[in-house]
Amino acid sequence: MRAIILPISILCLLVLNVSSDDKNKEQSNAEIWQQDLSDTFKIEGSDQGIQKVNLKCGSNSMNVMLETEKPFSGVMYTRGSFYKQSEPCFVKPSTQTSRTLEMNFQLDQCQTLKDGELYSNIVVIQNDPELITPGDSAFSLECDFRQPRNLDVEANMQTRDRVARGSKITLTSPDPSTAASDLNISYQSDTDSVEYVPKQQNATDNQRGVIHEAETVRLGTVEEVTYTLEKDEL
Known part of the structure; x- marks a missing residue:
């Protein structure tokens, strides 16, 4: 045995x-x-096919307007909102020939981050309705309501009365696993609105990583002129 x-x-x-x-x-x-x-499969942010992206900072909201060179059949959403696929954090074109797409959400919605009076979010522009693929875009958005230290602000100032003193758009990767790059293109303004225009950038810059700042010069009390300076000119 x-x-x-x-x-x-x-x-x-x-x-x-x-x-x-x-x-x-x-x-x-x-x-x-x-x-x-x-x-x-590391996917970098791309602005190919995008005509412009506009950010408008409301007193308690972000408004994002996308305009593409050709009809857009993909989706636009804030990072973290893809699986729910519900407005206002997820939008898609109403027609197959649409070249514009708009998103509007409150500052306490859609995974918006708050750091004092600085609000930020990331909007992903995905060409395929289901998958992130090379050629997709993502933009980091910022609305800055911080007041200068030398400016007296009433303690009882209502949120609905405030105006953003700065706004910024930065091209980033649509893939959340990709580390942020220091070479991404940024456009920023000292107003509540800023616009990202790829063709304008490509026509004036030969390198990545340029921060554009929209400055306003006041001539007397009547006339205002707005122009763009590169970071190394400031």
């Missing part, structure tokens, strides 16, 4: 060892596959 039990025990040990080796190989292959995918 012992002679029968001993070979069976040895056989069980061999099976367990083979099974363990197979699992280790599968785990190793999965790790290599995952690493290869992460290196291959």
Whole structure:
């Protein structure tokens, strides 16, 4: 009886060892596959096909207007709102020939982040309604309601009365797993509205990472002139 039990025990040990080796190989292959995918499918932000993106900071809202060069059949949403696919955080074109798309949401909606009086969000522009693919876009949006230190503000000032003193749009990656880059293009303004125009940027700059600031010069008390300065000219 012992002679029968001993070979069976040895056989069980061999099976367990083979099974363990197979699992280790599968785990190793999965790790290599995952690493290869992460290196291959890094998606950078692109403004290709976009004519302009406008951000308007309301007293308690963000309004985003997208205009594309060709009819747009994808979706636009704030990061973190894709799976719910509900307005106002997720919008899609009403027609197949539409070249404009608008999104308007309150500052306490759609995963908007608040840092004091600075509000920020990320809007993703996805060409395929289901998947993030190369060529998609994302823009970091900022509405700045911070007051200068030398400006006296009444303590009872209502939220509905406030006006943003700054706004900013930055091109970023639509893929949340991609680290932010220092070379992304930004447009910022000292008003409550700012516009990102790729063709304008490409025509005036030969490098990435330029911050454009819209400055307003007042001539006397009547006339105002707005122009754009590059960061190294400020």
